[in-house]
Amino acid sequence: EPEVTQTPSHQVTQMGQEVILRCVPISNHLYFYWYRQILGQKVEFLVSFYNNEISEKSEIFDDQFSVERPDGSNFTLKIRSTKLEDSAMYFCASKIQGVWEQFFGPGTRLTVL
Amino acid sequence: EDKVVQSPLSLVVHEGDTVTLNCSYEVTNFRSLLWYKQEKKAPTFLFMLTSSGIEKKSGRLSSILDKKELFSILNITATQTGDSAVYLCAVEVPNFLTSGTYKYIFGTGTRLKVLA
Numbered sequence: 001e002p003e004v005t006q007t008p009s010h011q012v013t014q015m016g017q018e019v020i021l022r023c024v025p026i027s028n029h030l031y032f033y034w035y036r037q038i039l040g041q042k043v044e045f046l047v048s049f050y051n052n053e054i055s056e057k058s059e060i061f062d063d064q065f066s067v068e069r070p071d072g073s074n075f076t077l078k079i080r081s082t083k084l085e086d087s088a089m090y091f092c093a094s095k096i097q098g099v100w101e102q103f104f105g106p107g108t109r110l111t112v113l
Numbered sequence: 114e115d116k117v118v119q120s121p122l123s124l125v126v127h128e129g130d131t132v133t134l135n136c137s138y139e140v141t142n143f144r145s146l147l148w149y150k151q152e153k154k155a156p157t158f159l160f161m162l163t164s165s166g167i168e169k170k171s172g173r174l175s176s177i178l179d180k181k182e183l184f185s186i187l188n189i190t191a192t193q194t195g196d197s198a199v200y201l202c203a204v205e206v207p208n209f210l211t212s213g214t215y216k217y218i219f220g221t222g223t224r225l226k227v228l229a
Contacts, residue, residue: 031214033216033217035219041221042201042219042220042221042222043156043201043203043219043222044219045216045217045218045219048208048214048215048216050211050214053211054210054211055208055210055211055214056208056209056210056211056214056216057210058216089154091155091156100145100147100161100205101147101158101161102147102158102217103158104155104156104157105155106154106155107154107155
């Protein structure tokens with residue numbers, strides 16, 4: 001069964017460093033999302049992406065964040081200069097047109113030291 | 114501001130008990146409400162509800178939506194230890210930036226623990 005994959009599963013970085021989190025959505029899906037979940041807290045919407053552009057972003061998604069779909073299969077989230085409070089689980093999700101269900105990837109745990 | 118609130122925050126029951134999890138919402142433009150189960154990592158989809166009063170059922174789980182009172186409930190009957198998880202409610206709302214696209218606002222979740 002096709003699934004969303006994410007790499008790495010765990011990333012540890014120093015404050016101020018750039019990180020790139022990678023996602024491979026399901027191949028015929030057209031809508032892509034990034035969410036984060038700080039430990040013990042709720043899942044928070046970051047950004048949605050459709051037709052090669054951002055279709056919505058939350059207040060969390062400031063200019064330190066960017067997303068890209070560089071090659072038609074990968075969907076990346078870049079954090080330019082990480083802060084301690086960026087430590088969280090980051091989930092990628094994708095969905096097909098006309099269907100409500102999003103499929104989530106297994107997540108990347110980002111730890112900023 | 115769009116808001117989704119779940120209650121209770123956590124619940125401990127014994128195997129065989131029936132539980133009811135609540136999700137209330139205040140959003141500008143409602144499209145659908147979804148329930149997810151989150152065990153160790155990624156949420157997995159349970160139900161999607163768009164219409165009031167129509168119960169969705171899958172085995173021991175069922176869910177219903179009340180669009181007048183702005184809430185949904187998720188029922189689990191004859192609970193088992195494998196039902197232990199965080200149950201998430203999310204409401205789908207339109208994006209402002211790009212018409213015809215949507216985002217999902219999640220509640221805090223209800224942590225359910227089922228004891229043997």
